[in-house]
Each structure stands twice: as structure tokens, then as C-alpha cells.
Amino acid sequence: MWPSSHIHIPLCVTFFLLLLQIWRELFSPLHALNFGIGGDATQHVLWRLQNGELDHINPKVVVVWVGTNNHGHTAEQVAECQGAILVSKIYFIALGSFASREEPKSLREKNTRVNEFVQQALPTLPWANFLNLDDGFVHSDGTISHNDMYDYLHLTRAAYARVCRPLYDKVKRLLEEQDRMVS
Template sequence: MSAEDPNPAATPTPCQDTQGDGRWMSLHNRFVSDSKDKEPDVLFVGDSLIQLMHQFGIWRQLFSPLHALNFGVGGDATQHVLWRLSNGELDNISPKVVVLWVGTNNHGHTPEQICGGIMAIVQVIKNKLTHAHTLVLGILPRGKSPNPLRERNAKVNKLVQEAVSSLPHASFLNVDPGFVHSNGSISHQDMYDYLHLTPQGYQSVCEPLHTHLKSMLDKPAEN
């Protein structure tokens, strides 16, 4: 890719309807509709790790009391989230905090491209929700044993953390509690398929995340 070519991870793109049932666009339209009826203080946006959070008791226990809304879609990469947020999902809400968790599905993209995609999303949030704080969560390691995707995700996290550090109203949070054991393995008790989290895995991620969000919401509003 030459310097002049657009970054595919940072180019708003609707998800291709390869299965032919229109579910992705139906979900997007539902989120746009939800945004007209709800007044969240916290908006969660991202891929299946965000979407599935909603299916567990941890959501009702920790995040529903924070007036949270979940706009997660399984399989989404950065370019898909970018399209969704640019096409109506942010237009009728004014959350105090937007939690962004995306990037592990950006197959075929370099760490630099994925970082560019994440930062493009942060910019859209900043443009549309001028008073919101964007909290970017670090991408988790994946795979039972060490593999190139783990290395890629770790590199993305380093790049994003550096990029976010210079921005107002944005921050980075590493939510990996130590899923990789000393022998390099990840347990199926934390990630049932070595990518998606079990209830135990979500507990390990979400309890410190909840504490962090609570402290952010309890702070006086920034000008």
C-alpha cells in the first residue's frame, strides 16, 4: 500500500452481507432507533466482545445501573464500526463516556492500519459527541498458544496507547487481567474458544472496567 492509498481499516465500510439475511444492517437500524428512545450515560461500541457482554449477568449487575447502552456487533472490524457511527448511531444520544473495543477482527490489516482505524473512530466520536470522553479498551490476546495475532494485537495496543495519550477527552485502558499464563497458554476457562470470553473471563475484565467507569462518571464534568 502506497502512502497515497486510503487505509482500508479507516475507510467507513458497511459489512458485506455474505450470508444474505441482512442481519448486520438490521442491527444497525435497530441501534439508530434505540438511540432515539434512550438516554445513556455510557455507550459501549465494538465487536462481539461488546455484544456478548450484554448476554451475561455481569451487564445487569455492573453496567445497567450506569445507564449503559450496547452497540456491539459480532464480527465487526474498525471500518464497520466507523461506518455505523458515521451513519446515525450517535446522532440522537449524548453519553458522558463511550467505551470502544474493536480491532481483533481486522484480518489482513497491519498494526498501523488497525491503529489508524481505531483513531478514525475516536475522531468521529469526538466530532459527533463533543462533550463525551472516549475510553479505548486494549485488544485482548487470542489463541491457545503464542501466535502472530497475539503479537499484532499487542502492537496495536502500544500504538493506540501512544496516539490516544495526546488527545483531550480520550484515554486507553488495558483490560487484560493476565489471561496468558506463564507457559504462554490461554485457558478455556477464561476464553471458551480462545477468543470469546466465558462468564469468568468477563468478570475478570468487567469488574476493574466498572470501577474505572464509575470514577469517570463521578468526576465533575470537564469544560
């Protein structure tokens, strides 16, 4: 149970979890807000942030999980736009883009490069964190199971549960760190 000081502190999470049990279990008690829109690309998130999406709230942590839908953009362009999203004094957690497609394809390689570029840029942003939750989804033969990604792109409920537990732990640590800094 979170201390009462967290009751009215929003946490913005930008992915589609609102209807899932894991969202209700982990993030709803934090009074988290979900601004995720299916099909979002980095430029859409950046536009909304630049045009007031967070203007009337004061989040302590923002989780950004975007980039896979940037079809037609290079890995460098996707990472650059993600970097623009993260340029703020709010604590950000940038979730790594997941491997996708049943077997290795160019999108997987692109997502890997995006993750590498973002990780390289983050040391210059002390309030930004990178969290790669992709471990275990790609099997030793290079395939992904439909039990983890039903269409080899979107996570199943079970996969969301695996991903959200460590994300929740990271969010909790950042909130506790901020509380210590204020005390």
C-alpha cells in the same frame, strides 16, 4: 447507587455483554446502551459512527472494544482506524485488544502492536483513555486457558466478570469527573 442525575444519561458500550449477568449487575443500572455487533471490525464501527449511530443521544462515556476482527489489516491500519473512532469530544475508553489463540501466534503479536500504537496516540486526545484488561490471561508458559477464553478468542462469563469490574470502576471515575466539572 448512582445519583438521580445519572438516570437518563446513556453509556455506550461496544461489546457483547448484554445477555450476561455482569452486564445486568454493573452497566444496566447506568442505563447503558450496547451497540456491539459480533464480528465487528474497526471500519464497521467507524462507518456507523459517521452515519449517525450516536446522533440522537448524548453519551458521557463511550467504551470501544474493537480490532481483533480486522483480519488482513496491519496493526498500523487497525490502530489508525481506532484513532479515527476516538476523534470526538466524548469521553472514550479504548479497551486493549486481548491476547488470543491457545499459544502465541501472529494475531497475538498484531494485537500487542495495535495496543502499543493506540497507547502512543492517546496523549494527543485528552478525552480518550486506554484500558488494558488483558493481565492474567496469558500464563507464564505463553498459553491461555479455555477457562478464560472458551475458544481462545472469546471470553467466558468468568473472564468477562474479571474484565468488567475494572472497566466499571473506570467508567464510574469518568462520570464522577464530569459531574465535578459541571458543578
